[in-house]
Amino acid sequence: MSHFSPTAAVNYFFNYFLMKGVLVTIGLTVAAVIGGLILGMGIALMRMSSNPVLSGFSRFYIWFFRGTPLLIQLVVIYSGLPQLGIKFSVITCALVGLILNEAAYLAEIVRSGFMAVSAGQREAAWALSLSPWVTFRRVTLPQAFRLMIPPLGNSINSLLKATSLASVISVEELMRRSDMLMQEHFQILEVYAAATAYYLILTSVWDAVQRRLEKHFGRSSAAKSRRVAARAPVAQTSAEARA
């Protein structure tokens, strides 16, 4: 084969077998994000706790999972753990690995978000007799979340592509199915062109979602810059404005 066949590439793009792989990639990503966020939130809360055992454990967790390649983690879970009698299905293995790994990154993002909310916000909540739960749920979390969105978006983008590593432990996601098609027909460039297009589409869609989220959760501060400019004259004519 001495040339690139665009028709073949387009055919691969609409290949039903490959499309199902895309769905698996999406599923892995979504599940890993949700699981990673929940676990990561827990790890972050432990890290911020004054209890040395909890924060120590959390520190160790983050150090361990950020300090080793996801590929090794996946292989150990899939092929290593059975040696100890611990066996999961392929998909479960992939999810466990992705979630454990993602949680370590998200925990640091969550923690930085909370640390960026000023102490004054908590003090105001205390002074108003808000319960710890209400303070967390209504005061610190929404503000922290807004700050978390950009790094969160970045991390999810990485995760989306990192799911391709699950192909190594035979999860039939986009990468694995591309490999399978490639080995069947040896149209290497054509198959991977289709796969590349899918990854680009997925990351672009996520980019758009992230921009939406930023806009939604940033509405109060965005309102500040946009509306203040627009309404300044109104504010000044109102009898109230400047006493």
Add this chain to the structure above:
Amino acid sequence: MSEMPMNTASGVAGAMAQPQLREVPAVRMEAVYKHYGDFTALNEVDLKVAKGEKIVVCGPSGSGKSTLIRCINHIEKHDEGLIYVNGIELDHQRKNIDAVRRDTGMVFQSFNLFPHMTVLENCTLAPMTANGMSEAEAKDLAMHFLTKVRIPDQAEKFPGQLSGGQQQRVAIARALCMRPKIMLFDEPTSALDPEMVKEVLETMRKLAEEGMTMLCVTHEMGFAREVADRIVFMNEGKVVEQAAPEEFFKNPKSERARTFLDQIIH
């Protein structure tokens, strides 16, 4: 109401204080200490504030003024000594801390409004979640106090859309929505542009006229002169001097207070 603007420190035990004498003081501090590492922020502080009394706390920066009033609602934890607020001992027990915080409202130098909520939501959050008020009730209450601080028309805006003076007035309204018996002000006008100081002080003056017990850390000596029953002057973590404003400004007893006044009144 037996308002006595000429109330002096010794006058607390005098004629005007008669009806208050048997009452539990709003705040009583006995030999309170607060340390930050090697630094002693409060050094054996004794202070008694009667109900309805307006206290202005002043002194050079780092003298412990803010720490003093932040200990009263346990935002800062004192290390030694006794603090009673409306007779409730602040002994670091959760239920007592909660009880004291319900009796006190606080206004911060940096407003500390919740930036992601509208002005109205800022005001209704605590009444709804901590007092179990219905949304409609809480809104009525919030609008009542927003009207009182003269910004009912900004209720639907976000804090970031308001001027500093407006934000601080919202913060006052927000605190009042919990119907506190004591208001603590921690340099409420220090972060404001000069032209906005007046509107905030005006709001505080109105509150004082209504008989609210107030402790106020401020450098606004004009306000202190007019509104305070008593000036508490602090230096290096100690209460150096307490006196009625006219006495304090005319002839401060301590050398430190004299130099302080020279520096700020120009």
